[in-house]
Each structure stands twice: as C-alpha cells, then as structure tokens.
Amino acid sequence: MAPSQAGYAPTLEKLLKSLKSQSLDASIEALIFLLKRRQVKGDDCANATARMLLQLVARSQWHDVDELLLKVQRTGARLAQAAPHEPVIGNIVRRVLGLIRDEATEDRNADEFGSESVTDLQSLPVPTRPGANPSRPSLVSIATTAQMSKSMFNLLSVVDTADSPMTGASTPVSQAQTTSAQALRSEVIDGIEEIMDEISQADDQIATFADIQIHPGDYVLVYLPSPAVERFLVKASAKRRFTVLITSLNMPKATGEAPYAALRKKLNAAGVQTINLATNGLMAYMPRVNKVIFGAKAVYQNGGLLVDSGCYIAARAAQEYSKPVIVLSGVYKFCPEDPADGVSSAELGNSSTFVSYADGPAVDAFEVENTVSEYLPPELVDIYLTNLYVSFPGGVDVFEVLLLLTVSIGAPKLEVILLESWPTTISPKKWDILSSSTHEVVDAMGYDAAHIQAQQRTRSFPQSPVGSFGN
C-alpha cells in the first residue's frame, strides 16, 4: 500500500471502507466534517453524497415513504449546509428525493390500479426518432431516462390529488406496508446506484465527444484541468495530434515540480504536445488558441457556471479573441439555483496559498483573499458538453437547453404539464416534441414533478436551493 495511506488522518476512502463497521450516524458525521475541512471536494462530493444517502436508505429504520423522505431531507440538508460551496450535493439529494417519490407513487398506483396499469405502462410504445443523432450517449443513460419517464407518467396522472409539493408523494397507510417498504427500499437503492453509475460514467461519456470537438493541429487551452477535462484530453489524444496549453496559477512551490505532471506525461506519451502557462501568459497565447476548455463545478439555472477561480480571466480573454469556450459538465451538476440568489458568492480558501504565514510583514500588511471558486456568466460560454448530449449556444436557459438535449436523444413522448413561464424563444412548432421530454429533463435535474406543478401555478422558479427539499 502506498505510504500515504498508512497515515492516521481521515480520508474519504477510509470513510467509505469503514461504512459497514461504523454506525450510520457516525459515518454521516464523519462525512460532514470531511466536507467542512475541505478534505472532500469537487467531484468527490457528488459520489460521497450518493453513497451516504444509499447507506441511509439501506440501513436506517423507516416504515413508510414520509419517514424516509424526512430522513433523506434532513441528512441532505445537513450535508448541503456543511459545504454550501458545493451545490452538487443539493442536486444529488434532490434527485434521490425525486426518485423516492417516484418509486412510492409507482407502488401506490400499483396498489390502486392493480396490475393492469403496469401492463399498460409496459405496453407503452417507445418511439424511436428517425433522425436520432449518431453520437448519442451510451445506452445506460437512455435506459435510465426511459425508466424515469415511465414513473413520471404515473406520477403525473395522480398528481392532482397532492396537497403540497412537499407531501405530494406521500403514501397512504397501506395494509401491506412492510412489504411495500421493503420493495421501496430495494427500488430506491437500485435508483441511487444508477445515479452513482451516472456520476462515475459522466466523465467518460463526456469524453466520447472529445474527437468531435478537438481537431488535428488544434491549440487547446485548459485552465486548472479537472478530472473530466483530463479524461477528455486523454481520450482525444488517442486519435488526434494537437497541442494543449495547461494554464495554472502562478505559484512556485517548494517542490519545484510543474503542475499536472501526470497529465502531461500521458499526453506526451500519446504524442500530444503540452505547454505550461502561468496565468499572466494567457493573453499572449490566446491568439494562437483554437478553443478553451473548462470543467464546471456546477451549472446554474441561467447557464452561468461555478468554476475554479481564474477561469473568468481565461474566458474573458477567449471572448476578446472570439475563441470558443467549451464547458464540460455532467448533467448531475445542473443546479436549479439562480446566481442572483447570492449562491454565487465566491468561496474563500486558505490565505496561505498565496502568502506564506512565515512572511511576517506581508501577513501584517495584506488582507489576503484567496477565492477558490468564482461565477462565470453564461455570456462567456459557447458550448456546454454534458454526458447526455453536446453543445448549445451560451446564455440560454438551461431548461430550454435540456429540452433540446432530450429531444435529440429521442426520449418517449408523454403528456406533460407545460410551465407557463417557459421561454418563448422556442418555435411553437417544436413545442409538442419538446414538451414531451420536459419531464425527463426535470427529473434528471432532481426536480420532483409535484414541485414543478406548484411552480407552474405561481409562475416562477424556486428561489432557495434548500427550500425545495425542506429546511
């Protein structure tokens, strides 16, 4: 084993390993403090949240759906509050909540309508669109969407009886409660496992678009490449010969080693040239660059991004030279939050990243603010690459975008309730096709349908990130 793992300090791997031997509460608490200490961050957050919720569903005591929902809500809220700078956690929690409601409703419908409706459902035609895009994503995500849409259909058909968004999916006390709870448990666990699969496959799925986006001879600028970006580049390097400009913060560390050595090694091995850039060299290189690629930490409702700090400068430089900015983001990073709510305020990190605490006069003289993440407005983004589908112009409402996405996947057509606040930029012609897929999109984003319906009445989008799954 690597010597680093022989240490005592808690890490996510250790936590995940010890999940079974530890009590559930202790595991959750441990994760919360890993988050608070920033020992778990970035892409690990989504995975860790999903795994913790899986444990919660599997191991905690609950007897009906309401109880389970409450538990997930509470734990989810605690996790989200532990790391307010990681909106992805909230996304995962919302998705799990939506999943539970779906499954619960399905069960209830099965109770109410008997087996008939189920057969009806299964016999539903799943239309394949003739013009389906050849570069559609892997079967898994389609399967997932299809399954979700089935459940969505059921949900919608009974949703009228729901009182409020929060309890919309409550299950009436049933005589077969225990069995249904067990069934529900295993279904929800399956669902969460699917979410986990989706999270773990997202980067690979995004990378399948690499050779479409990166062309031979391209100069590609990456800024603080995230794992998704790294995978994207490596995948592209299998087929293409291009040049990567790796930009990192201008931070000479004691080690003297250039950052991203592993990535450079991999790319060089594949015959791709790499150039290291400091932030201050960005503008000078930009005229030669063909495209700029970032990984997003989160994508907000308006299409704006939460990114590593410094991306803004790179994106702005790209805009100045009219170079396309491509953003890689799994769909699970799409958040319903609006940056206007103040969620976009930059996270501050450790001041000693830039000024050593040993440097006495500087410590006394400066107010050091080390922003580790920042908001990138949608105007600066040209293409979003997701694990579901590629590419749309920046500055478009994410919902609209997602509609386009699902349409091109060829999702089954369903009856929907339209949101009246929907943007009107989409031609009426497309409406029926588009609307048919709305709910997978909504589902994929973790909205629960009941909630959307409520929103439709009030004609506005949810305001608070936490509000949608309870406080």
Added chain:
Amino acid sequence: MSKQASKGAAAGKAKKPTKAGTEEKREDVLQAVVLADSFQDRFRPFSLEKPRCLLPLANVPLIEYTLEFLASNGVQDVFIYCGAHSEMIEEYIHNSMRWNPAHGISPFASVEFIRVSDATSTGDFLRDLDGRNLISGDFILVHGDVVANVPLDAALAKHRARREANRDACMTMVLREIGDQPHRAANTRVITPIFVVEPSTGRCLQYDEMHPLQSDGYMILDPAVFSYPEFEIRSDLIDCGIDICTPEVLALWSESFDYELPRKNFLHGVLKDFELNGKVIYTEIVEEGYAARANTLRMYDCISKDILGRWTFPYVPDSNMVRDQAYKRAREGSCIEDGTKLAKDSKVTKSVIGRRTTAGAGTTITRSIIGRRCKIGQNVKIENSYIWDDTTVGDGSSIVNSILADSVIIGKDCIIPEGSLISYGVHISDGTHLPTTPAPRISLLTQEGKPASTEASLVGKSGSGAFFKETTGDDIDSDNDEDEVDPSALDGSLFYTHPNLNLSSESISTLASHSSFDSDDEDQATSGFLQAGSSNSRNRLSSFASNDSEAAAAAEKSDAFHGDAVHGLVDALRNADSDDFDSAKLEFMGLRLANDASDGMMRRAIAEAFVSRASELLSPENGGLDSKKAAETAFTEKKGAVKFIKEVGVGSEKETVQAEFALAMQKSLLDVNGLEGSKAGRLLAAMLQQLYILDVLEEDGILSWWGDSRAAETEGLRVVRGECRDLIKWLEEAEEEESEEVTEDEDSE
C-alpha cells in the same frame, strides 16, 4: 512492542485490503493527551470563573480547536488532563454531541478525563499518566489551547520510521518555521526558544530559552554539539507544544521528579543528559500550515486576527465547525451568523457577529468578534475588541482594543480604553470613562475568587466591579526594575497587565520595548550563531544585559566551580596515561553548565589550572624543567589543550579579553606555593610567549595586559610583571626579526 504491532497491522492491511472495517481494529490506534491546564494565570480575571480552554476564541471555545485538530489527524483515544475547573470541562465535553463518544457520532473512540488533585505543574500530569499505563503506543501530546491545521501524518510516519531504526528516538516535536522576518505571532513571544538542530536528520541537540530580562545575554553551546558534522541554531521556530511521544517519554518524566515544564525542564534536561540516557529527540519543522497556542492574551488577539484573515483555514467561522453555528460570509470580510439584527446604517467590517446580536443605527464595528445575544446600541464604536456573549453596550459608547467577557453591561456614552479587560457580569454605569493607565482590569471577584467590593469611583454610581489586582501586581508600572523580574513572572504578569491588544499602542511602553528586544534578540542570535559555526566561540545573543555584575550574585557558586574545575583540569594535565584532553574538556563544560559559570570564572579557572601545572613542572620531583620548557610542556603535552584554552579559556580575539586571561595567569602565579617572585615572573613570561607562539594570545592582548593598572596593583604582582619586561620589549620592537629575538629572549632567561 508497538513496533511489532504496527508492522503486524501493516502486513494485515496489505494482505486483505478489500475487507472493509478491519482498519478500525488496528492495534496501534492513535492516542492523544490534552493538557487542559497550563498552571498559569495569564488569562485572569477571565480564567477565574472559566478554564482557559473554554474561553471563546472567535466565538468557539478554545478546546474545540484542539480537539478538531486531533480529530483531523485521526486520533482515536483522547485523555484530557484537567486542573482548575475540571468539572466545567468535563461537563462541556459530556454535553457535546460532537465529542462525547456516548452519542455515537464522535470521531473519537474514547474520551477520558483524568483528574490529579495535587498537580502543580505539567510534569505532575505526565508523571501521573506514566503510572496509569493507559498509553500503549505513540501518542500526541498537546495543550488545550492549540489552534493548528498542520497535518501530522508525515511527522507521524517519520517518527515511526525513526523509532523502528532506533529505539531511543522517543519524541518528535512539531515546530513551525517563522521565516526571515518574524510575524505577529512570533512577536508576541517573550521567551525565545532556541533549538540546536542537526539539519539532515532533524535531530534536536540542545534546547535553551532566551528572554530579554536575563542578566546574561548568552546561550552556551554544549561542546558535544560540535562533534556533529553540521548543526543549525534556530531561534526562528514557533513551538506550539505539539509533540509526538512514545511511552518512554513518560518514563523519563517519572525519572526526574523535579521537571515541571515540558520544554525548559524536560527537553533541556533530556538533551543535556544524552550521554546518560541516550534518548534522542527529533524536530519536525513544517513550513506550511498554521499552528499557534493561545497561551497569552496577546496570542489570543493574534490568533483571532489570523482566524479573521483565514490563515487558520478550514478553522474559520464560516466553516461552522461547531454544531449549532451558522455563520455566513457577508460583505466587507465579515462572518455573520443567521439571526443577527444589524441596523441598515451600521457598518461592520472584518468582524464576526453571533446569533441574535443586535446593533443600532450608526454603529461601527471593525475587526472585532462579538458573541451571541449581545445588545449594541446606537452610534457605538467597537474596534479590535472581543466581546463575548450576552453583553450590552449602551448608545454612544466606544470600545477599543479590549476584551469584554460574558454578561457585561456597559452604560451609555462610556469610553473603554485600550487594553481593558472586563470580566463576567461587570456593570459600568452611564457616562463612565475608564482610566487609560494602568489598563483597567475589572472583575466582580478578587484574586482569591471572592466577591470584590465595588469601586464606585471606577465603574460609576450604579456600576458593579472592582479593579482586579494580582499578587505580582507591583510590577505593573515598575518598568525600571524589570531586570530583576523573573522571566516567568514577566511572561505571566506583563502580558497580563498589558495585554497589548494593539502592538502600535504607545501607552504600553514596557511591552513595546520588550518586543523590540525580542526582535533584536533574534537578529543578533542569528548573526552570533553564524559566527559560532566558524569560530566555535561562545555566542553573544543579546547586547542589553551586562555580564560583569553576575559575579557577585554567583559568588558562592563560583568558589565551588573554581575549585572543581581547576582540580579536574590539572588532573587531566598530569595524567600520564593518556594524552587526550577531550574528556577533561567535556567534564569542564559539564561543570560549567551545572554551576552556570560565567566567562570570567572559566577564564580564571583555566588560567590557574595551567599555571599550577607549569609551576609543578619546575619543581625537581617533576623533572625540574626550566621555565620555558615547563611552559611549553604544560600547554602542548596534551592534545587539544591549546585549542581548549583558545576557545574556552580566552574565547575571543578581543584584546581586553586576552588581557584578562593574562591577568588571571599572573594572579594565579602569586598563589602558587614555593615559587618566589622572580621565578614566577620568568614562568609567566615563558607562558605568555608560548601562548603567543601558539597563536592563543596576540600581541595586542599581551600589550594591553602590560598596560593594565590591575597588573601592577600589589607588590607581588609588580615583581611578577617586572620579569616580563623583556618579553614586552621584544613584542614591541619587532615582528619581522622574530627569529633573532627568540634567541635573545632565551638568553635573557
């Protein structure tokens, strides 16, 4: 034993890495010992009612930082030693969801409290711990007031590796480097720790402490240090008391029943006795991360500022490490908890404000930390101050550089000047202007913890509280006799009387001068030490202390030292079996350390030793050599003797010092029995010449002795001196005709 255990665990881990949960059952769980009482009263009057480690630092009890630090490093078992107010600490931990293992979510497998009823020092705690056999392997020893985010994994791994290589490697100290220029945390130090470290291994060779009030501005390097190929003398290390120890450390504590302090006594002692016990102590010098101890009020201030500056990340208010806190970052670099009510036109900059605190219109709060449920009126000005929970501040008051404890009531239009410490429940009535000097410390209790009678002149008519005096309170303003103050008293009382919340404050002259001494100290230390590397001389650490006056103080010591030292050296010179002088040198240095001998004392002792050896050689039973031969034999017979005289006896190229040595030889000759004046004089001349030839004394030094009036004070001295006239003449006349002159000189004898 723990060596085997860790090996076994590693092997087991390698074999079945997939089996989840086995990790928990590793035998070598990491244990930690928290010393929650430091036996100091620097935080009084606040620590009268609450133990220091429960005092809020940025609205979080200090001990939370320590425990969080331990948890983040994977500690499993925690033993907390409490002294004063132990029941409060126990209750706090017991009620804490986060730390009490009974609640099932604690990162610790066990938290145990140990009470020692009659403990008066840290040493008592550790000796008690040794008796309990609770510690099975390596453990981390920390104080209950540490704020740190340094990861210990690397240090632990290195410690373990060293232990497996050498069983005597018993302790690793985690030290933080300061860098070229000291920062504010380093500037608050009164005692400068000095570590002599072997840079390649990090082994600590010697430890000493310097403080500005010591009469002797020297630190004496242990001669053993020079046997290492290289060493660094560092005063640029912050020592925040984080030690990785093996159980042997406890045994060492038990062996020395009089050790009290972990550094000054224990570390110094163990390193000094390396020859005896063979124990080796290492340092782990970290260059990144934050580590500090809130052990003085100035450090409290400094760490609070660092928390606001996010140097302690992730231990910052908006991380909300404590369970029920909900701070959010707000504009202007502040952290404000949900549920505060701040008037629209109040201005809050770089501050932390707790839940349910209200601030009225026109109030400005700058660089301050305010607890929960405080009521702050209109047009209040609060600057660089720390206000704990439930305090009320009336309209129009101003508070600068002060600490206000829980439930204090400040009336309207009061002025709380710099450096004020206002303890629990004090009430200051409307319109009171507290005096600026001495900095007010107001408490409801007296030093003995009894209710104090209210001083209406201080707190106003309707107020309650009295000036808090302490026993050593005399030196509050007695800056003049500071030279006589015991350093620990300085550390305690000066900080206490002058918390010096603002370094630039002019009113606190004592401390300002001390802190400037401190930095001077360091500079000089560095330069002095650089010389040490090349010339191996004693190091001049600071310039402000006189070192002649110590003779009287140490008079009785000096006699004992002189006798022993001379005896030992002469024995070594006589010893025909060995021509190695090193052991004698070691012995001499040992004596020197034991008696805290001054340079002058050493000089006299060495001079006398060689003189008596030389005069012995003159006598018939020892061969009846002539004076020249005797002098030569005395100095060169034993290898290393010349070097010894040069480094230890004379120790400097300054002519005054060399003259002193010559004078010491002259005086010693008078005391030799059976040696009449002229013969003694000839011997002196021969010895001086010999030393000149051997490059120990220089021309200027000898001439300066010749011109010194003390050399001719008495008749006897004059006679002895007279015989050296030829030598002086020779020295004065020519250097270029050296060979000729030597012959002539021989003739004159």
